[in-house]
Amino acid sequence: MRILLLGNPGAGKGTQSSRMQKNFNITAITSGNLLRQNIAKGTTVGKIAAKHMEHGEFVPDDIMIELIGDELQRNKRQNWLLDGFPRTINQAMALDDNLNLSGQSLNLVINLQVPEEVILQRIMDRWIHVPSGRVYNLSYNPPKIHGIDDVTGEKLTKRDDDNPDIFKIRLQKHHALTEPLLEYYNKRNILITCNGRTSDEIYPQIESELIARFNVISPNNQVKTSTEKNLLKVATRENL
Numbered sequence: 059m060r061i062l063l064l065g066n067p068g069a070g071k072g073t074q075s076s077r078m079q080k081n082f083n084i085t086a087i088t089s090g091n092l093l094r095q096n097i098a099k100g101t102t103v104g105k106i107a108a109k110h111m112e113h114g115e116f117v118p119d120d121i122m123i124e125l126i127g128d129e130l131q132r133n134k135r136q137n138w139l140l141d142g143f144p145r146t147i148n149q150a151m152a153l154d155d156n157l158n159l160s161g162q163s164l165n166l167v168i169n170l171q172v173p174e175e176v177i178l179q180r181i182m183d184r185w186i187h188v189p190s191g192r193v194y195n196l197s198y199n200p201p202k203i204h205g206i207d208d209v210t211g212e213k214l215t216k217r218d219d220d221n222p223d224i225f226k227i228r229l230q231k232h233h234a235l236t237e238p239l240l241e242y243y244n245k246r247n248i249l250i251t252c253n254g255r256t257s258d259e260i261y262p263q264i265e266s267e268l269i270a271r272f273n274v275i276s277p278n279n280q281v282k283t284s285t286e287k288n289l290l291k292v293a294t295r296e297n298l
């Protein structure tokens with residue numbers, strides 16, 4: 059599986075990505091998390107990225123292309139899921155060139171469509187744990203202790219760009235840049251669009267698509283299969 063996840067900022071790409079990772083053997087390569095980790099570590103890439111992100115601007119293509127290229131190289135034998143990259147046609151073409159070199163082009167692009175008023179509320183409620191990339195939402199996925207990461211006990215932070223003014227800039231830019239990207243992938247017949255107001259409405263659509271396209275087993279079937287296996291064992295013992 060070589061998948062790209064697209065959707066408005068706040069459309070729930072992170073949530074869908076975690077579910078896919080949990081249920082299938084997929085490694086997520088998330089541009090926003092990679093950038094924030096670089097900023098937290100104070101790397102050269104992080105310093106340049108921070109200047110752009112603070113103003114709601116995109117990080118320059120050349121930096122993004124190199125950052126993601128390194129990550130793809132590390133994960134080239136795995137199923138992977140790109141989240142947040144590519145965002146421009148320039149980045150998409152660079153990604154194609156990179157993947158074509160190894161004959162491993164993208165084989166699915168998933169576009170998440172969530173109404174804008176739902177997205178705006180989510181942005182206001184979102185808190186994150188930078189080192190792990192874990193995302194919490196005060197309305198439907200709150201941490202056990204307010205402001206604290208459930209796993210490490212470390213402090214949660216608000217992203218600098220999660221405020222209404224910066225959000226508006228991000229949304230406008232996103233529309234202008236994503237439309238051509240959707241057309242670009244639509245021409246290749248690898249684009250699907252999943253609609254819904256909640257991640258619970260959208261996830262089953264993604265799961266059915268993965269099962270149909272990649273011939274992978276649904277996690278629900280795996281449960282059924284192991285139950286069936288147990289029943290079979292019991293039946294075999296009784297026969298003996």
Ligand code: ADP
Nearest residue numbers: 067068089090111115116117122142143144145
């Ligand atoms: P969201 O999914 O809410 O847009 P991200 O965590 O994906 O947020 O990205 C946060 C910020 O990181 C973006 O606003 C942008 O400044 C920068 N960024 C992430 N991915 C890219 C990319 N592919 N190209 C340029 N900038 C990027």
